[in-house]
Amino acid sequence: MLINLRGISKIYRIGVETVHALRTVDLDIGENEFVAIMGSSGSGKSTLMNILGCLDRPTEGEYRLDDRRTDRMSATELALVRNERIGFVFQSFELLSRATALRNVELPSVYARGDRKKNRRSRALAALERVGLADRVNHRPNQLSGGQKQRVAIARALLNRPAILLADEPTGNLDSTTTADILGLFNRLHEEGQTVIIVTHEDEVAAHCRRVIRLHDGRVASDLPIEEDPAVRLVQRAPAGGVA
Amino acid sequence: MFHPSFWIQAIVLAFSQIRANLGRSLLTALGIIVGVASVTAVIAALVGLKTKVLGEFESFGANRLFIFPDRPDDVPKNMYPWKDVRLKIEEVEAIELHCPSIRCLTPVTSLGMSAQYGDRLIEGLNVTGIRPAWHETENRAVLSGRPFNSIDEANARQVCLVNESAIEELRLPSEPVGTHVLLGGRRYLVVGVVETIQANMLGMNTSSTEFFVPFAIASRLKDDDFFFRIAAMIESPDLASEAKSEVRFVLRKMRGLGPDEPDTFQVAAIDQFIDQFKAMAAGITAIAGGIVGVSLLVGGIGIMNIMLVSVSERTREIGLRKAVGATPSAILLQFLLEAVVLCLVGGAMGVVVGETMAFGLTLIPDAGLDEAHVPLWAIIMSFTFSAAVGLIFGMFPAIKASRLDPIDALRHE
Numbered sequence: 001m002l003i004n005l006r007g008i009s010k011i012y013r014i015g016v017e018t019v020h021a022l023r024t025v026d027l028d029i030g031e032n033e034f035v036a037i038m039g040s041s042g043s044g045k046s047t048l049m050n051i052l053g054c055l056d057r058p059t060e061g062e063y064r065l066d067d068r069r070t071d072r073m074s075a076t077e078l079a080l081v082r083n084e085r086i087g088f089v090f091q092s093f094e095l096l097s098r099a100t101a102l103r104n105v106e107l108p109s110v111y112a113r114g115d116r117k118k119n120r121r122s123r124a125l126a127a128l129e130r131v132g133l134a135d136r137v138n139h140r141p142n143q144l145s146g147g148q149k150q151r152v153a154i155a156r157a158l159l160n161r162p163a164i165l166l167a168d169e170p171t172g173n174l175d176s177t178t179t180a181d182i183l184g185l186f187n188r189l190h191e192e193g194q195t196v197i198i199v200t201h202e203d204e205v206a207a208h209c210r211r212v213i214r215l216h217d218g219r220v221a222s223d224l225p226i227e228e229d230p231a232v233r234l235v236q237r238a239p240a241g242g243v244a
Numbered sequence: 245m246f247h248p249s250f251w252i253q254a255i256v257l258a259f260s261q262i263r264a265n266l267g268r269s270l271l272t273a274l275g276i277i278v279g280v281a282s283v284t285a286v287i288a289a290l291v292g293l294k295t296k297v298l299g300e301f302e303s304f305g306a307n308r309l310f311i312f313p314d315r316p317d318d319v320p321k322n323m324y325p326w327k328d329v330r331l332k333i334e335e336v337e338a339i340e341l342h343c344p345s346i347r348c349l350t351p352v353t354s355l356g357m358s359a360q361y362g363d364r365l366i367e368g369l370n371v372t373g374i375r376p377a378w379h380e381t382e383n384r385a386v387l388s389g390r391p392f393n394s395i396d397e398a399n400a401r402q403v404c405l406v407n408e409s410a411i412e413e414l415r416l417p418s419e420p421v422g423t424h425v426l427l428g429g430r431r432y433l434v435v436g437v438v439e440t441i442q443a444n445m446l447g448m449n450t451s452s453t454e455f456f457v458p459f460a461i462a463s464r465l466k467d468d469d470f471f472f473r474i475a476a477m478i479e480s481p482d483l484a485s486e487a488k489s490e491v492r493f494v495l496r497k498m499r500g501l502g503p504d505e506p507d508t509f510q511v512a513a514i515d516q517f518i519d520q521f522k523a524m525a526a527g528i529t530a531i532a533g534g535i536v537g538v539s540l541l542v543g544g545i546g547i548m549n550i551m552l553v554s555v556s557e558r559t560r561e562i563g564l565r566k567a568v569g570a571t572p573s574a575i576l577l578q579f580l581l582e583a584v585v586l587c588l589v590g591g592a593m594g595v596v597v598g599e600t601m602a603f604g605l606t607l608i609p610d611a612g613l614d615e616a617h618v619p620l621w622a623i624i625m626s627f628t629f630s631a632a633v634g635l636i637f638g639m640f641p642a643i644k645a646s647r648l649d650p651i652d653a654l655r656h657e
Binding site: 055082083088107117156 | 247249250253260264561563564565566567568570571572573574650654
């Protein structure tokens with residue numbers, strides 16, 4: 001199993017108050033899955049995403065990524081795991097404004113080691129081509145549209161051939177047409193074999209995935225294939241002209 | 245630890261960061277620029293002064309020795325009245341006899357006199373009493389006529405030497421040998437002409453009008469307890485310390501000084517003046533170093549401040565870099581490099597300004613700084629200090645950046 005969570009809890013202490021962001025979550029995600037993690041604000045979905053992305057460590061429990069325990073890794077080891085195994089896509093793109101698309105895509109290789117340092121340029125060009133931006137290589141973010149920016153960000157996430165593509169509200173800043181484009185791109189990447197996890201609160205976005213995990217109050221409330229998730233089915237049945 | 249390409253990228257990034265905030269960066273680096281410029285200019289001035297002064301000492305003669313009366317410090321003045329401290333002719337003879345390291349010597353004394361030739365009269369002229377050995381100790385041969393000889397001295401003949409400046413001043417004939425001048429109302433036969441020396445010793449111009457008479461005459465014109473000093477020549481420059489101890493031994497013995505009593509005279513060789521000058525130069529360097537240290541400190545605080553601003557402005561960027569795999573040490577290094585590069589750019593500009601100032605110094609007339617230049621070691625030192633300031637004051641902001649939590653950093657507005 002690619003991702004294996006057992007009894008994951010995350011407890012924050014804010015002053016005298018303790019907040020249980022996650023309560024003994026068990027979760028398995030296999031290779032080439034296309035998963036939506038959903039939940040309202042405060043449900044723990046951001047915390048779960050941070051732990052899945054190795055940006056954060058659980059207070060309790062075991063997290064295996066590629067059969068490697070990551071829950072007790074040092075900050076440096078986690079950085080390496082993020083570099084090699086995880087590709088992040090953020091709501092607000094997080095591109096370096098003064099760098100060209102190519103430079104932005106190359107960024108993960110700056111911090112890579114071994115083979116991932118080599119052929120930086122050709123790999124970045126290939127990644128840009130994969131997201132359909134071969135003709136925007138030397139554009140800076142301010143010369144790109146929102147959708148193009150997000151494509152650059154996806155190309156950056158793909159550079160080191162990550163095990164997981166982890167997207168946090170990737171369409172939150174995009175209009176409906178562009179949203180459809182980007183979701184289409186995720187779908188295509190999934191079909192090419194990429195494991196994709198999208199964190200979202202929109203059923204319309206989740207409708208493009210194959211599996212929906214709903215969190216509530218730090219627990220997994222439901223974990224169903226797309227066809228069985230009631231809310232998503234409702235959206236799918238909505239008339240054309242909607243988001244899909 | 246990191247791949248060379250990482251370093252290249254980090255340095256490129258540091259430069260692009262400086263370029264992106266050019267005005268801000270330059271203002272911040274101003275402290276470093278001023279500090280480095282002042283240190284290079286001061287060093288350039290000192291180097292110029294040193295070259296000049298040491299050159300003069302050198303031409304002055306490394307094998308010369310001076311003996312003069314001196315009251316010891318730290319004791320009541322009345323314990324050693326000048327009358328007892330002054331040199332005596334018997335002492336001159338004793339030194340001549342008992343100091344094998346000394347080749348030759350002459351007592352030297354100065355008299356204030358009037359000089360007259362025809363209807364031209366100069367009052368208050370400096371007339372120096374010397375023995376024939378003076379030509380050797382001072383390395384001054386005659387240009388025309390003859391030098392003083394032992395008969396002049398032994399018979400206290402009324403003869404004199406003049407320098408070219410004296411010929412001009414007193415309007416003597418251009419070949420004055422054989423003419424008579426009145427010094428202090430007595431007739432002296434001019435027997436020779438010596439060159440006017442153009443020596444600029446520590447700002448004192450000694451190219452003055454000079455008359456020389458035999459020491460025997462000068463001593464006769466003065467009271468019994470008149471003052472003089474001794475100019476001596478050592479057999480060779482490396483015998484300076486031997487010669488000094490020989491003279492000290494002879495003089496202490498003649499003066500009956502007990503083992504606990506201090507010297508009542510000074511024996512000085514040129515190396516002593518050189519040492520004194522070097523000590524003075526070192527003192528100036530230390531003071532200048534302190535001033536520069538303060539300005540580098542101020543500059544460093546400016547660097548720290550701007551780096552803290554930079555870390556705070558780029559919090560999201562730091563978060564992103566961490567998310568794509570930057571380790572804490574990679575972030576630390578990147579910000580540290582940025583501070584160092586900023587300081588080095590400031591240092592380079594400071595060196596350029598300092599060089600310009602040093603060039604300006606050489607253009608000041610009569611300042612004696614025409615040899616001023618910035619030596620290579622000062623440039624290397626400037627860059628080293630700049631880099632050190634960057635490292636020291638960049639450390640805190642860099643540590644702050646490296647410790648940022650990637651989640652918080654990415655959420656930062």
